[in-house]
Amino acid sequence: MxxxxxxxxxxxxxxxxxxxxxxxxxxxxxxxxxxxxxxxxxxxxxxxxxxxxxxxxxxxxxxxxxxxxxxxxxxxxxxxxxxxxxxxxxxxxxxxxxxxxxxxxxxxxxxxxxxxxxxxxxxxxxxxxxxxxxxxxxxxxxxxxxxxxxxxxxxxxxxxxxxxxxxxxxxxxxxxxxxxxxxxVDLTHYEELAEPLGPVTCAQVSRMLTLKGVEDLVAAVRLARAQGTDLRLILAGAPDTDSPAAIPQATLDTWAAEPGIEWLGAVSDVRTVWARAGIAVLASRGGEGVPKSLLEAAACGRAIVATDVPGSREVAVEGRNALLAPPRDPEALAAVLARLAQDAALRRRLGLASRGVVDPEFxxxxxxxxxxxxxxxxxxxxxxxxxxxxx
Structure with missing residues (x-):
């Protein structure tokens, strides 16, 4: 048969x-x-x-x-x-x-x-x-x-x-x-990393879209730095030219020329980003599914700052492994980033909890x-x- x-x-x-x-x-x-x-x-x-x-x-x-x-x-x-x-x-x-x-x-x-x-x-x-x-x-x-x-x-x-x-x-x-x-998320590929040495650095891994809140994050980091917080920003992700929400290449180049801001473009292995940045950020303006970039960052043991939107809340748990800020509010986001940048013990506590949020359910x-x-x-x-x- x-x-x-x-x-x-x-x-x-x-x-x-x-x-x-x-x-x-x-x-x-x-x-x-x-x-x-x-x-x-x-x-x-x-x-x-x-x-x-x-x-x-x-x-x-x-x-x-x-x-x-x-x-x-x-x-x-x-x-x-x-x-x-x-x-x-x-x-x-x-x-x-x-x-x-x-x-x-x-x-x-x-x-x-x-x-x-x-x-x-x-x-x-x-x-x-x-x-x-x-x-x-x-x-x-x-x-x-x-x-x-x-x-x-x-x-x-x-x-x-x-x-x-x-x-x-x-x-x-x-x-x-x-x-x-x-x-x-591949929990064997993304392992917990030690917190980086040197100036406190935050990073957002995403497509370079307005909807991802990239402009809000840049404004927030500018505010935090202007108010005396020594904070660096890494942006990792390509400009999505097919999307009407794409951030223009010229804007990205302008940001990258500013002190304290670095734009890497597309990155093949985001572990290299989390080896340099102790804070993972996603400043999304609207609902996500469950953002994979935050899952990867959490698996690497990173403290998270995210906007309080659907999807992000699933992996960024306020007070456990993350601090949340309202979307489209650079001032509030700057305050949260400054708080975390200035409190090494809080960063360590949130980062240590992140792996437990994603393993094994995610x-x-x-x-x-x-x-x-x-x-x-x-x-x-x-x-x-x-x-x-x-x-």
């Missing part, structure tokens, strides 16, 4: 670099559990690295950052054709745009037996706000989830409790969501195991009880 065909898992994500950075451990866990894995995404420089893992890469010409009706309709039709051609056992939509467009595409494709996982990797400012645009975005998200058939046992994954509550608010029959915090192995079990649960038949009560 021939072997049963392997179930197929199709990831749908906007960018190849994001999949490689955040989702490879989950894909490996699925492969090792017996799935054939394919990845549909916009392909740039990281496509070959994904293919080298044994995953089939399917190019998608996403119009990044665009939700205008004409381009969205084109993306939906393109996805529907892909779904009809591939007929995967499970489709995993990652982030808001693939979830919204992919949900409508699945309905259009008419694949009633395909299982769907939707991971909302942070609702961000676009959906977590209180304005009309954010409310409309949440309505579209709910319609897309309905179109994908979550009422038929599909899986909705959120990365923080704030997003779970926001999705449920005002929804007559909210979908059951699973809380799986983040995409995981580890790659734990996140991969939970996602693997979710996939297997969707394809494993549930025994139907007999009338006599047996199985």
């Amino acid at each position: 021939p072997d049963a065909p392997r179930p197929t898992l199709l990831f749908v994500v906007t960018e190849d670099w994001y999949f490689r950075s955040h989702r490879l451990p989950t894909a490996r866990a699925a492969r090792d559990a017996g799935f054939d894995v394919a990845v549909a995404c916009r392909v740039a420089k990281d496509g070959p690295a994904i293919a080298a893992e044994g995953f089939r890469v399917i190019p998608l010409p996403w119009r990044r950052g665009s939700f205008n009706p004409l381009s969205a309709l084109g993306d939906i039709r393109r996805l529907a054709r892909l779904y009809r051609r591939e007929r995967p056992t499970i489709i995993h939509h990652i982030a808001v745009k693939p979830t919204v467009l992919g949900g409508f595409a699945l309905f259009l494709a008419g694949l009633r037996d395909t299982r769907v996982v939707a991971t909302l990797a942070g609702l961000g400012l676009g959906l977590s706000g209180t304005g009309t645009k954010a409310a409309l975005g949440r309505v579209l998200l709910r319609l897309a989830l309905n179109a994908a058939g979550w009422r038929r046992g599909q899986a909705l994954v959120v990365q923080n409790s704030d997003d779970a509550a926001l999705l449920a608010a005002g929804w007559p029959r909210p979908p059951a969501s699973r809380l799986i915090r983040g995409s995981g 580890g790659e192995a734990e996140v991969g195991r939970r996602m693997r079990d979710l996939y297997l649960g969707l394809v494993t038949p549930v025994p139907v009880p007999r009338r006599d009560g047996g199985l």
